[in-house]
Amino acid sequence: MSQTVKGVIARSKNAPVELVDIVVPDPGPGEVVVDVEACGVCHTDLSYRDGGINDEFPFLLGHEAAGRVEKIGEGVTNVEVGDFVVLNWRAVCGECRACKKGQPWYCFDTANATQKMTLAEDGTELTPALGIGAFIDKTLVAAGQCTKVEESDAAAVGLLGCGVMAGFGAAVNTGQVERGESVAVIGCGGVGCAAIAGAEIAGAARIIAVDIDDAKLETAKKFGATDTINSKNVDAVEKIRELTGGFGADVVIDAVARPETYEQAFYARDLAGRVVMVGVPTPDLKIELPMIEIFGRGGALKSSWYGDCLPERDFPALVALYKQGRFDLDAFVTERISIDAVESAFEKLHEGSVLRSVVEL
Known part of the structure; x- marks a missing residue:
């Protein structure tokens, strides 16, 4: 059964973001619903809002995220319900010319969820930022976009999803x-x-x-x-x-x-x-x-x-360094904010006064 939750969208170019009701479908084959715990506010999200990426509005913003697997679809084997995961936008296909050359960090056909999340108000399909869309209580992603890591502070390790990695x-x-x-x-x-x-x-x-x-x-x-x-x-x-x-x-x-x-x-x-x-x-x-x-x-x-990363290789290794006290991910978290403060966090990005504002859900 689908769920209706709160999420942050950019409805049109340069318009202030909005917190609205969004319908998240149950996962289909190869898909996962993740209960998002934290998501960083990245310059890329600001670029989406300002029309700097493409014009496929409305966008569901947010992509530097970590959370817990809530539901899995048919055929999903890499994660289980309850797993703590960091989301990524490089779900490698294993079949493209880069993957077959043994260079999956260059994968040219990365996977996203097939189904679309939609606006509750009228059913408009949303374009998730970097195929993720994580300024939301729960998000739908491809299973390969979930990387299981050791249980950690979601606000810190979620930043591996983009800028820190x-x-x-x-x-x-x-x-x-x-x-x-x-x-x-x-x-x-x-x-x-x-x-x-x-x-x-x-x-x-x-x-x-x-x-x-x-x-x-x-x-x-x-x-x-x-x-x-x-x-x-x-x-x-x-x-x-x-x-x-x-x-x-x-x-x-x-x-x-x-x-x-x-x-x-x-x-x-x-x-x-x-x-x-x-x-x-x-x-x-x-x-x-x-x-x-x-x-x-x-x-x-x-x-x-993306730092030429392979999430399944790099995320667990960097989380291990973090847990050992050798990689201070906490130092990247300038402030922890609520989901209704994304627009003000964008202003701080413009000012250059933060490394990362992180939305906690």
Whole structure:
């Protein structure tokens, strides 16, 4: 039997979000209903609200979530009723060319629930953010979007569902930071700080945080930054080289994804170093680089999709690090809010005054 619960939607472009009644169907084959316990407020949700992703309104917002499996559909074997899970938007298919090449973190055909959640008022179908839609008491997802992890604080581990995993994975999976290497991270919001934490856990000897906000740079130190640079006051490229013996960093991670920050990352790396872009650029942005510089520096220019993560591999491992006290997920939770405070949380995102506001349900 379907359920009617409260959830947060974006009805039209740039309009304030609304808390409304939503009908959640019983799970069909391969689907799961999850009782959501907590969900982070991410920039991606704000982009959905503002029409920056697509125009498939109305959207059911929210995607960085954890909760408990309430119901399972026919054929579901990876989770059981009562399991504590973190939701993800990379439910790998196992059949596409990436999966068959042994690179499922690039899966080109990830799964979402087949059925749609709808507005109780008139039956309008909702588009769930990143195929999840978790600013809601209960949500319907594909079974592969549920990753069972050790029982934990949902507000903290739910952040693995997007931003924290993206940043951590940019350092560990995409950048492949090794012990003793130097790392520079440009942009010290939630994703950048997660990249810093990942670099520290991987054993980087020097971790340089770059931002234009001194408060964010102070926060970066808490996650493992050994040095900080306010690029509003000094030339970030020259300072990174100075801090790395004149050579540049082994790995430079751009967590902003603007032409000026990517150029900084490109020129701030050592010869044969790696540049990783994990920030998401808007479609209008372009950059020009001399081809001789691309050739002459060698190394690798990489983009990092969701931290190149494989949820079933990475989520349990990172939760284990959290439970051991080696990865401070609690530090990413700036505030815990109620479901009716999402719009004000978006304003704080604009201001850059939070790492994450987390809705607790």
